[in-house]
Amino acid sequence: MSRVPPNIRVSFTEPSQTFPLPDSQQVVSSNRKREKVRLSPNHSALHWERYKHANNVKNIDPSSYPIRIDKIELAKHNKIDDCWMSLGGKIFNITSYLNYHPGGVDILLKHAGKDATAIFMKYHRWVNFERILNECFIGFLVS
Numbered sequence: 001m002s003r004v005p006p007n008i009r010v011s012f013t014e015p016s017q018t019f020p021l022p023d024s025q026q027v028v029s030s031n032r033k034r035e036k037v038r039l040s041p042n043h044s045a046l047h048w049e050r051y052k053h054a055n056n057v058k059n060i061d062p063s064s065y066p067i068r069i070d071k072i073e074l075a076k077h078n079k080i081d082d083c084w085m086s087l088g089g090k091i092f093n094i095t096s097y098l099n100y101h102p103g104g105v106d107i108l109l110k111h112a113g114k115d116a117t118a119i120f121m122k123y124h125r126w127v128n129f130e131r132i133l134n135e136c137f138i139g140f141l142v143s
C-alpha cells in the first residue's frame, strides 16, 4: 500500500542536482568559484571554538564592556594586530579570528575598522557570525 496520497506527485532529481538547491542561500551565483583559502594547521573551526574560550579574545578592559563605539574610533582598529569589525550594529574584535577565517586574512583586512555587514551578507549570509564571534563581542556601533 502506498503512503503517498494520490494527489501528491513525487519526483526524484539526480543527486548532482539536489545540493545546493537552486534557491539556497549557499548559491551566491551559478558561475562563482569558491574562494576558500588553505588554513594553517590547527586553525579549523573546531580549533577556533577551543581557542576563543581559553583566551581573552576581546582584549579590552572588562570594566568598560560593552562599549559604545563610533565610526571614527572603529576606523582606528584596522590592523592585523588590532582589528575590529562592525557586523549588524555590533562591534567585534576579530584580531584573534583572522587566521581562522576560511576566506582568508587579506579579505578581512580590507574591511578592518569598518562596518562590513553588507559585504559579509554578500559572501555568506548563512554564516552565523554572532555565534562564531560571541567571545569577540566588545560593544555597539553608534552614530
Ligand code: HEM
Pocket: 033, 034, 035, 036, 037, 085, 094, 097, 101, 102, 103, 104, 107, 108, 111, 116, 119, 120, 123, 124, 127, 128, 129, 132, 133
Ligand atoms: C569576521 C566576520 C566573518 C566571519 C565570522 C566569517 C566566517 C566565514 C565562514 C564560516 C566561512 C566558510 C563558509 C562556508 O564554508 O560555507 C567563510 C568563508 C568566506 N568568507 Fe567570511 N567571515 C567573516 C567576514 C568576511 C568578510 C568581511 C568577507 C568579505 C569581505 C568574507 C569573505 C569570505 C569568503 C570569500 C569566503 C570563502 C567563501 C567560499 O567558500 O568561496 N568573510 N567566512
